[in-house]
Amino acid sequence: MPAKPAPIKKSAKKAAAKEEKPAEPVPETVPAEVPPVPETVPTEAAAVEAPAEEAAAEPALAAEAPAPEGPADEAAPSTNAPAEAAPAEAAPVEEPPKPPTPPPPAVPASAPQNLSLDDINDTSVTLKWRSPENIGSGLDGYIVEYCKEGSAEWVAANTELTTSNRFVISGLTTGDLLNIRVVAMNAGGRSEPVALPQPVPVREIMDRPKIRMPRALRSRHVKHVGEQINLVIPFCGKPKPVISWTKDGQPLDTKKINIRNSDKDSILFIRKAERDDSGSYEMTVKIDSFEDKATLIIQIVALPGPPASVKLVDSWGFNAALEWTSPKDNGNTEITGYTIQKADKKTGDWFTVFEHFHRLNATVTDLVMGNVYTFRVFAENKVGKSETAAVTKAAAHIQKTGIVYKPPEYKEHDFSEAPKFTALLNDRAATVGYNTKLLCAVRGSPKPKIEWLKNQMLIGDDPKYRQINNQGVCSLEIRKPSSFDGGVYTCRAKNSLGEATVACRLEVKQVTIQEEKVK
Numbered sequence: 001m002p003a004k005p006a007p008i009k010k011s012a013k014k015a016a017a018k019e020e021k022p023a024e025p026v027p028e029t030v031p032a033e034v035p036p037v038p039e040t041v042p043t044e045a046a047a048v049e050a051p052a053e054e055a056a057a058e059p060a061l062a063a064e065a066p067a068p069e070g071p072a073d074e075a076a077p078s079t080n081a082p083a084e085a086a087p088a089e090a091a092p093v094e095e096p097p098k099p100p101t102p103p104p105p106a107v108p109a110s111a112p113q114n115l116s117l118d119d120i121n122d123t124s125v126t127l128k129w130r131s132p133e134n135i136g137s138g139l140d141g142y143i144v145e146y147c148k149e150g151s152a153e154w155v156a157a158n159t160e161l162t163t164s165n166r167f168v169i170s171g172l173t174t175g176d177l178l179n180i181r182v183v184a185m186n187a188g189g190r191s192e193p194v195a196l197p198q199p200v201p202v203r204e205i206m207d208r209p210k211i212r213m214p215r216a217l218r219s220r221h222v223k224h225v226g227e228q229i230n231l232v233i234p235f236c237g238k239p240k241p242v243i244s245w246t247k248d249g250q251p252l253d254t255k256k257i258n259i260r261n262s263d264k265d266s267i268l269f270i271r272k273a274e275r276d277d278s279g280s281y282e283m284t285v286k287i288d289s290f291e292d293k294a295t296l297i298i299q300i301v302a303l304p305g306p307p308a309s310v311k312l313v314d315s316w317g318f319n320a321a322l323e324w325t326s327p328k329d330n331g332n333t334e335i336t337g338y339t340i341q342k343a344d345k346k347t348g349d350w351f352t353v354f355e356h357f358h359r360l361n362a363t364v365t366d367l368v369m370g371n372v373y374t375f376r377v378f379a380e381n382k383v384g385k386s387e388t389a390a391v392t393k394a395a396a397h398i399q400k401t402g403i404v405y406k407p408p409e410y411k412e413h414d415f416s417e418a419p420k421f422t423a424l425l426n427d428r429a430a431t432v433g434y435n436t437k438l439l440c441a442v443r444g445s446p447k448p449k450i451e452w453l454k455n456q457m458l459i460g461d462d463p464k465y466r467q468i469n470n471q472g473v474c475s476l477e478i479r480k481p482s483s484f485d486g487g488v489y490t491c492r493a494k495n496s497l498g499e500a501t502v503a504c505r506l507e508v509k510q511v512t513i514q515e516e517k518v519k
Helices: 010-023 043-062 071-075 078-088
Strands: 113-120 125-130 141-148 166-169 177-186 207-211 221-224 229-238 242-247 258-261 265-270 279-287 290-301 310-316 319-324 335-344 350-357 361-364 372-381 417-423 428-431 436-445 449-454 465-470 473-478 487-495 498-509
Touching: 113 177, 125 177, 141 166, 207 279, 207 290, 229 279, 229 290, 242 258, 242 265, 310 372, 319 372, 335 361, 350 361, 350 372, 417 487, 428 436, 436 487, 436 498, 449 465, 473 487
Parallel strands: 221 290, 417 498, 428 498
Antiparallel strands: 113 125, 125 166, 141 177, 207 229, 229 265, 242 279, 258 265, 279 290, 310 319, 319 361, 335 350, 335 372, 417 436, 436 473, 449 487, 465 473, 487 498
């Protein structure tokens, strides 16, 4: 059989409601009304909803009404325990209000920055500047003041604060020399003033100064040691500006560097450049407070020094490994490479192995077995190769592998040969009074002796004939032959192994001229 539901205890709820009602008039502010609990709800639902509703209402009533006491508490069921525990908490005590914090004291701003002259004419001066780095308690504006040179009275140029970073002082007298300053204002008062470095003359500037740097000089200007430097830099400005030069922020040494100024250009002249002349040169063209600056970088370069050290790391087979360090003096420009050379101890002649080599180590190969090698390294830059080199202290010994070379034996060839004509004499026809030549070729070893014969008679040293034998080519020149020089000519060659002959016929013809009969 299912258990019967617990009976609803209405008297306990009504007693709790009666005790809560008298507590309502006590607080000054009316708390939120607690909705009544319906009595017709089943027992289990009422037991669950009652604590939730009473718990929501108890915080508002806890600070205003005392906790209920008496038999009503004892008669209340266990389901109302959360609602009855809340009124037992102590009421919060209100803290007294804190006094207001006094505002921080006003701090003036720092001085304006970068005050400069923007424009000038015969009656006004235009200034510009940058805002202060620290504005303190804020920034209300600026006051521009000026005073004449020799006077201590500063006059405000603006009657009201200006918020712009540019201001025109007008109504000035031509020819006055003015000191000008600017002050930032805020709730803390005046800031420190910023003033122009030099007094400003009130006059018309016809043409502002401007340097017209040539395109070739806008980048780094490189020269070799000992070369002449002559740079012309034009400028413009009216009236004539004041020109000044500095090197690395310091005045120029007039003993080494000459400056020649004209109305339109400035010339920097160095007769013989040295490495100390390298640096950043600054040219300034100035008219009153207007100026223009240009920077010129000059680099004087020279040959580099040799590598600091070079050593032979190892040698094996037909190879040798080298290492070296960068030179201490790079010639005032970057090192572009190295040249490695080797020398055989037998000859002492140096041969280039690597050129324009970029690393600091190298392996030399194809060395000859049995030789001893020494190595040296040159440094290179844009100017050229170093005058001296770093040489290895140790030598590389290329050991023999134990193989004994035996050259092959060749039987000497016997070139002995009896004379033999390779080109024969040819029959020829010659004209009386005109030189003619007979040619033939012969070979033989030992070198054969050549003789010429005419009609089987030895010619010998007859001056009418010229005999030539050059590398086996034999020639006989007959000078201005006559009809009697015709016949059979023979060339005879002989040596210890034999002889050979060759012959030809020469015919000498007489030139006949037929005379025409005059009719």
